Amino acid sequence: MSTKGSKVVLVTGASSGIGRACAELLSARGHTVYGTSRKPSPAPTGYRMLELDVTREESVQKGVSTVLEEQGHVDVVVNNAGYALAGPIEETSMEEARRQLDTNFFGVLRVCHAVLPSMRARGSGLIVNVSSLGGVVGLPFQGLYSASKFALEGLTESLRQEVASFGIQVTSLQPGDVRTPITENRVRVQRCGPDSPYRSAFETALGIIEKEERAGAPVELVARRLLELVDRKQVGVRYSVGHLSQRLLTSTKAFLPARLFERILMSYYGL
Numbered sequence: 001m002s003t004k005g006s007k008v009v010l011v012t013g014a015s016s017g018i019g020r021a022c023a024e025l026l027s028a029r030g031h032t033v034y035g036t037s038r039k040p041s042p043a044p045t046g047y048r049m050l051e052l053d054v055t056r057e058e059s060v061q062k063g064v065s066t067v068l069e070e071q072g073h074v075d076v077v078v079n080n081a082g083y084a085l086a087g088p089i090e091e092t093s094m095e096e097a098r099r100q101l102d103t104n105f106f107g108v109l110r111v112c113h114a115v116l117p118s119m120r121a122r123g124s125g126l127i128v129n130v131s132s133l134g135g136v137v138g139l140p141f142q143g144l145y146s147a148s149k150f151a152l153e154g155l156t157e158s159l160r161q162e163v164a165s166f167g168i169q170v171t172s173l174q175p176g177d178v179r180t181p182i183t184e185n186r187v188r189v190q191r192c193g194p195d196s197p198y199r200s201a202f203e204t205a206l207g208i209i210e211k212e213e214r215a216g217a218p219v220e221l222v223a224r225r226l227l228e229l230v231d232r233k234q235v236g237v238r239y240s241v242g243h244l245s246q247r248l249l250t251s252t253k254a255f256l257p258a259r260l261f262e263r264i265l266m267s268y269y270g271l
Contacts, residue, residue, distance in 0.1 A: 003050070004114075006030045006031045006032050006074060007031050007032070007075035007230060008031075008032045008034075008038065008067065008071045008076070008078055009023075009026050009031050009032065009033045009034070009074075009075065009077075009078065009198070009230070010034050010063075010067055010074050010076070010077045010078070010111075011023045011026070011033060011034070011035050011036065011066070011078040011080060011082035011114070012036045012052060012054055012077075012078065012079055012080050012107070012111060013037065013054075013080040013081030013082060014034070014035025014036055014037060015037035015039075015040065015041065016048065016181050016234050017161075017178075017180030017182060017219055018080055018114045018130060018175065018178060018180055018219050018222050018223070019078070019080040019081070019130075020033060020035070020219075021220055021222065022046070022078055022080065022115070022227075023035040023047050023221040023224070024270065025220070025223040025226075026223075026226070026230065027046050027047040028046075028226060029227060031076075031226035031230070031259050032047075032062075032071060033047035033048070033070075034047065034048050034049075034066075034067050034106065035047055035048070035049045035050070035175050036049065036050045036051070036052035036063055036181065037049060037050075037200050038051070038052070038053045039051070043271075050061065050063045050066055050067075054081045054106075054107025054108070054110055054111060055099075055103055055106070055107055055108055055110075056101060057103050058133055059071055060107075060110045060111055060114050061109070061114055063116075064111070064114040064115055064158070065087075068118055073118060073119075073122050073123070074115050074119065074125065075095060075125060075126065076125070076126045076128065076230055077111060077112075077115050077125070077126070077127045077128070078128045078130065078226065079107075079108040079111055079112070079127065079128065079129045079130060080217070081103065081107055081128040081244060082103055082104040082107070082130070082148070083100075083103060083104070083182065083185060083187045084142065084145045084182050084185075084187070085099075085100040085142070085144050085145055085186075085187050085188075085189065086142055086186050086187070086188050086202075086206055086209075087095075087145040087188055087189025087192045087202065088141060088142060088189070088192055088196065088198040088202060089144070089159070090198070090253075091095065091189050091191040091192045091196060091198065092144055092189045092191075093189070093190070093191065094142070095188070096144070096189055096240055097255070098172070100144040100145060100147075100148055101144070101147070101148050101151070101266075103148075104145070104148035104149065104152065105148045105151045105152055105155070108129055108152060108155065112127060112159065115127070115166070116163065117164070119163075119168050120163070120166045120168065123166060123167040123168075124167045125167070125168040125169070125177025126164040126168070126169045126170075126171075126229070126230065126239065127156070127168070127169070127171075127237065128169045128170075128171055128172075128173055128226060128230075129152055129156050129170070129171070129172050129173070129177065129259055130173050130175070131149045131152050131153055131156070131172045131173065131174045131176055131238070132145075132146075132149045132176075133174050133175070133176045133240060133242070133246060133250045134146045134149050135152060135153045135168070135172075135174060135245070136153075136174065136250045137250050137253060137265065138150070138268050139188075139209070139269075140201075140205045140265075140266070141198075141202050141205050141209075143207060147179070150207045152172070153172055153238070156172040156237070156238070157237060158173065160166070169234070169235050171229060171235040171236060171237060171238060171239065172237065172238040172239070173222070173225065173226060173229070173238070173239055173241065174238055174239065174240040174241065175217070175222050175240075175241050175242050176216065176217065176241070176242025176243055176246035176247060176250075177212045177215070177216030177217065177243065177246060178213070178214045178216045178217050178218070178219055178221075178222060178240060179213065179214060179215075179216045179217070179219065179256065180213075180216075180217060180219055180240060182211050182213070183213045183214060186210075196208070201270070201271055204269070204270040204271075205269040205270060205271060207270070208251075208269050208270060212246075216242065216243070217241070217242045217243055221241060221242070222241050222242075225239060225241045226241070230266050237270060242261060249264075252264075
């Protein structure tokens, strides 16, 4: 059982990157943490790792049931599992698009379905959906990734309104570029070969994106922001975290003319 004063936290995608940093920090601060991964390895810092594949309903139900059986409740869920697909939208197959949305969006929905009944019964809970600044701005050649995060933003806004009367809070955490394995693990669409009419622009834009990622904020910055949210009595709709320059750039979308903002973005990515 969890120790007095600590919270029971479930973190998906905790084998590396943001998820692992969050699990480690929350555990170090006395919370009872369950990390998850499709292929979990033993956690090095005291929290437990469970096998959980967010694309499989039975896997999600089994993982959440394990936590509920051992702890009796889940206080906080951090929906972090996901990956980035890169390539021209025209050359993205329907299967590649479905896989991206199945992990980044429907995976979150599956976890929410699994944890909400027990949170409702208890009258409390916090769900933190790890989105992206790419869920605020559509990024070139990451169209399906941005689409998955835009969808997640809408889900977060709607869900927090629906469950507020049950004492459950929902929020979105929007990291900018962060130094994580997402850069090395990025999946490229298969049809964008040497003869693609998009090839040159794609390689230019992706080179800039990955350079920014490698110079991104440390994952510990995101973990510290999450810790702040876990400790708060009330959370807002969304929180951005990362380099100030990126957060300011995305914020200008709200008041700049749309075509001007688009030209700025295209110029930035060499288009």
